[in-house]
Amino acid sequence: MLIEVVVFSAIVALSVVAFTAVAQKSIYLSRQALRGAQAAFLLEEGAEVARLVRDEDWENIAGLDAETDYYPLFADNAWTLSVSPSVVGIFTRKVNTESVNRDPSNDDIAETGTPDPGTRLITVTVSWPEGETILSKTLSFYIMDIFI
Amino acid sequence: MTSIKTIRHKKNTSGYAMLELLFYISLFVFLSVVVVNSMITMTRALKETAIERDLAEGREIMEKISRAIRQAESINALSGSSLELNTKDESGADQTLKFSLLSSDIQFLANDILVGNLNSADIEITSLNFSQVVAQKSEAVRVALTVHSSEDASPRSADFYDTVVLRGGY
Numbered sequence: 001m002l003i004e005v006v007v008f009s010a011i012v013a014l015s016v017v018a019f020t021a022v023a024q025k026s027i028y029l030s031r032q033a034l035r036g037a038q039a040a041f042l043l044e045e046g047a048e049v050a051r052l053v054r055d056e057d058w059e060n061i062a063g064l065d066a067e068t069d070y071y072p073l074f075a076d077n078a079w080t081l082s083v084s085p086s087v088v089g090i091f092t093r094k095v096n097t098e099s100v101n102r103d104p105s106n107d108d109i110a111e112t113g114t115p116d117p118g119t120r121l122i123t124v125t126v127s128w129p130e131g132e133t134i135l136s137k138t139l140s141f142y143i144m145d146i147f148i
Numbered sequence: 149m150t151s152i153k154t155i156r157h158k159k160n161t162s163g164y165a166m167l168e169l170l171f172y173i174s175l176f177v178f179l180s181v182v183v184v185n186s187m188i189t190m191t192r193a194l195k196e197t198a199i200e201r202d203l204a205e206g207r208e209i210m211e212k213i214s215r216a217i218r219q220a221e222s223i224n225a226l227s228g229s230s231l232e233l234n235t236k237d238e239s240g241a242d243q244t245l246k247f248s249l250l251s252s253d254i255q256f257l258a259n260d261i262l263v264g265n266l267n268s269a270d271i272e273i274t275s276l277n278f279s280q281v282v283a284q285k286s287e288a289v290r291v292a293l294t295v296h297s298s299e300d301a302s303p304r305s306a307d308f309y310d311t312v313v314l315r316g317g318y
Contacts, residue, residue, distance in 0.1 A: 002168070009175055016186040023193035030200035034306060037207040041310045044214070048288060048311045055283040055313070074290065077279050079311065089307055147285055 032130060035090075036137070039126045042093050043139045046072055046124030049079045050095060050143055058145040061120055064097040071095070096123045100142065109142070118145040195299070202270045202297035203306040209254060209266045209273075210293055210308045216245050217289045221316030223280060231278040231289060235316065249276040272296045274305055281311065288313040 049072045053060045070081035071094055098121040103110040122143050127136035220233035229249035237243045246257040252272035253265040275294035290311040
């Protein structure tokens with residue numbers, strides 16, 4: 001009799017622990033989905049800020065240092081790229097730029113070649129804490145001086 | 149002597165049964181605590197998941213607003229929680245699209261005719277703010293949206309931000 005009770009109890013306890021683990025995982029996943037959606041819009045906004053800054057004056061993009069992190073700052077109904085770190089709620093958003101080279105033979109973007117002063121590679125990164133870890137989303141795109 | 153042994157033996161059997169009973173009771177109490185605790189956790193998890201799902205509805209609202217702004221040609225009117233855009237419909241005819249916060253709902257109007265609310269009854273829009281951003285060669289609208297689940301008794305909310313350049317404005 002005793003052994004049956006012990007086996008039954010073990011099955012019940014394990015099932016309950018498994019259900020609880022699934023329930024806690026569901027909270028984590030749904031929270032992560034919400035944060036992911038918020039981060040996706042912040043990424044999109046970062047890309048639009050780069051576009052707006054380019055539309056104001058290409059020199060705003062061409063003058064950015066490749067080694068520096070820039071943080072989009074909204075003040076007085078205008079967007080600027082500031083070197084002072086800023087956060088949006090729990091999210092940190094930064095913008096980095098890289099110069100772009102073109103292959104002289106076909107004018108395609110290449111690892112090495114002739115530097116193109118009218119094109120920059122923009123990388124927007126949004127990161128946020130999730131428990132003990134830091135999660136992040138990244139968006140990279142080329143931006144060009146189309147108003148020459 | 150035999151009768152004394154029998155009595156002793158009977159006493160021993162009785163003691164073992166008591167120990168067994170204590171064990172079963174302890175096990176029952178322990179399992180009850182674990183099961184009740186687990187039920188509480190699962191109920192909380194279900195509610196939390198429902199609230200997070202409601203808050204994630206802000207993504208669809210923001211997606212609709214940003215798509216309309218992206219396709220717009222110019223801003224007709226903008227004032228805090230209300231935005232009216234000049235755009236074109238599928239046939240290429242001029243039309244206006246308007247997003248306006250009324251109480252805790254976002255109303256969507258096409259050519260000043262109410263199409264419906266962008267949000268379901270499960271969520272309340274606690275804040276909606278539009279700002280116009282003007283650059284030399286383009287203009288954009290910044291949207292700040294805050295949603296709150298109707299099921300949530302706590303003041304927890306989710307913020308969504310986006311800025312979209314009017315592609316028709318180039």
